[in-house]
Amino acid sequence: MDIIVAYDVINNKRRRKISEEMESIGVRINKSVFLCPDTKWSVDEIAEMLKKLCTKKDSIFIFPLCKSCAEKSLHLQHIKKTKRKKKTEFI
Numbered sequence: 230m231d232i233i234v235a236y237d238v239i240n241n242k243r244r245r246k247i248s249e250e251m252e253s254i255g256v257r258i259n260k261s262v263f264l265c266p267d268t269k270w271s272v273d274e275i276a277e278m279l280k281k282l283c284t285k286k287d288s289i290f291i292f293p294l295c296k297s298c299a300e301k302s303l304h305l306q307h308i309k310k311t312k313r314k315k316k317t318e319f320i
Contacts, residue, residue: 237289
């Protein structure tokens with residue numbers, strides 16, 4: 230089973246510690262999002278590890294991803310956003 234972990238941690242030091250722990254068990258897919266593919270860790274084990282590093286002000290989401298759902302997932306290449314000019318007219 231794959232596991233996705235996403236977090237919003239206010240304190241830089243705590244965020245760095247969480248990031249370092251997550252890099253040891255998963256792959257960063259965004260600044261504060263990790264994918265743990267075919268991990269031997271369970272959701273509960275990851276939750277216990279992260280609980281020790283965060284406070285009540287922090288927010289951490291852990292999503293188990295079954296094999297069927299993982300196979301249906303898509304990875305789209307980074308698309309650079311363009312800024313729309315203020316004077317653009319829609320007809």
